[in-house]
Amino acid sequence: MKRFLLRVGLFLILMPLGWAVLFALAMMNSGIESRFIAQERNWGFVNAKSLEWAQLRHSTPFDVLAFGSSTCYSGIDPRAFEERDMKLFNFCSSSQSIPHSLPLIEAAFEDQTPEVLLLDVYPAIWDKETVSSEPVRDWIVNGNLWDTHWAKAYGKLTLASHAPFAWMIMLYYPFRRMLSPAGKNATEDPNGLYEGRGFVFRTFPALSEVPSDDPRDISMSSTVLEALIRISDLCESRGVKLMLINPPQLVEEVFDPSTVARDFVWIDGNQWPGAKRPSNFYDDHHLVGEGALRYSEWLSLQVTQIQKVP
């Protein structure tokens, strides 16, 4: 038994050495990296937005920071906000739910404190009790922000997701990003153009009719609610106005706002006049580029009006 445990122990100690060999090979060869570590991708352009934030965070003060999922990175266009003299940076990424946003918001607030925090909360991803690993991997693999506070945010995300592999790639990417930024080996996103400030312009063809989809009745999970309350507390302590946005949906997800019965400021994207026009969407809840600009013009007006309220 002793011999067996010794061998297993020795293997566990030496195993990271084997991984180090793999890391070294992966750093030299993108094929090995994509097959054995992870494939970089442009879907959501976390690489480009994190690089841009790294360049702007100390020179450009932003009035509004936006966090949320894909409805947000392809739905909230900073150009519409700039027309109302508001600088917005969009931190949204694929499947980023409220528990994912929390550590990212904490890290972003370390860089600068905005006046408004927009939290795009697409109800369809509200009901999950677990924190999915996809957005965690997205930020670790494609992120270009590796300062201590951002690395800490990824660490928190990793712990919350219970995804062992996310823990393991946390050993690789801090070193990898010292050599070259994320984005060089990323797979193309043929239907997305990075327009700056975190916004992705979707070039999918617009819908001609409302797709058939059964509306879903969704209630918020306790994990999501807890994260939302923590974000709210953080905003309060920093003097940031938190606004929750239900993004426009052609087929609305039915949710019960009473489950989050705090004094949150709500903006219901479904009140936007274009919310039920198929030509603004490429599927039942994602906006095409032109639709996003129109929606963002309306949204920026709502934000301005809410801000005026003392």
Add this chain to the structure above:
Amino acid sequence: MLFNSLEFLLFLPTVFAAYWILNRWTDRPRGLQAQNFLLLVSSYVFYGWWDWRFLSLIAFSTLVDYAVGIQIAKANAREIPADADESARSRTAKRWLWVSLAVNLGLLGYFKYANFFIESWVKAWESLGVSMHVSTLHIVLPVGISFYTFQTLSYSIDIYRRKLNPTRNLIDFAAFVSFFPQLVAGPIERASALLPQIQRRRQFDAEVASSGLRLILWGLFKKVVIADTCAIFVNDVFDHHHEYSGPTLILGAVYFAFQIYGDFSGYSDIAIGTARLFGITLMTNFRTPYFARDIAEFWRRWHISLSTWFRDYLYIPLGGSRVGKWKAVRNTFVIFLVSGFWHGANWTFVVWGLIHALLFLPLLLMNRNLRNTGEIADGRWLPSLRELGGMAWTFSIVTLAWVFFRAENLNHALEFITHFGNRPGSLDKLSKTGAFWVTLMLCLEWGARVPTAWNRWRSSSVPMTAARWLIYALGVWLVMKNIQSQAEFIYFQF
């Protein structure tokens, strides 16, 4: 609890440590009992993690066969003279055996087949123009019921046949029925093989335990790297078969062949490897089935614990192949159809079994079913052209039959296969990653067949050990990389 879950990663070392600590006292009275009790509790925790309510089913099945086993043995002792030959049977024992069969097959029938029979009954009447309004039952299929039911049945049947003495120790018997490594998806162990191992003191063997860890890693690799990678391609092609060309559909079927092999043989490897950590040997369930040169050899290599179960408890009692041609034909159909039906309550599985029966039959009738019993390309690196042809043909027909196994219903399967030929075109998509891992697996399995290569691989020289450990480290990495969604094993549904 899934083998490919974090919970199991914590569960296994905990049980392993407690088990071998208890082993120190197994030479004392009740020491072995304590160790077996630990096995039993661990197995119930392992199963209850999925749904604790169904533990009552396992417990009920255990109690019934425990009592029936004792009653059968008593009846045998009472009614059969000591000098009677092996074929002598007791009538009372037979009645008790029927109790076991009725309870076990009754539970299996209710939980697995009730809805199927109700729906088929309604459809049959509807096809005659009589509409019926019968609602189906909301029955959840308890994971692994087909496996542990067969395991307990083998116990009662073996006692009835006087090949096994019943155990009077309920804990030992319950630990045998619920032994967690093989509880939910086999291998289906015989009481005569597993129960004596549970009843005697186990010795820790470092070499056996190390081989167990290697097997666990290999099984996880086959499941999470190969099967789950293939599954992405397979699910897309089967779900949207109208959108793809014939060659893409064929590739989808080929990938499914490797998905189900990786999934099920991976599970078996993890089960066998885990059992080795506890000093228990389980039977081999797969022996590189896709290298089989004919369909009979395929069935000697695929899901061995089930096919031998059917052989011993169904085929041979029916007379096997020694009862004249027509009865042998009948028996072949019975065993393959029942085997198909065992996999699931769907006509697709029955047709899958029927196809295999039709493929097997010519070999049986020409007495060629035992032609390929030796090792493939024995002592050679490469197969002969004849062997290669046999392997390619067998793999092709097995893959074709897998379409029925994977399809949602018969229409789906028939449409899928029809599109093989009437949808010409090039490949719409190809999972290069899947192809890479499948090729690697086939190369490794082919290489492992050659003893010289295997011995060289296991050499204890420092460079070879370092190379081996490097590969194991890479294997652990790949498993962790792919172990994201905790995809369930396909055979859990059976």
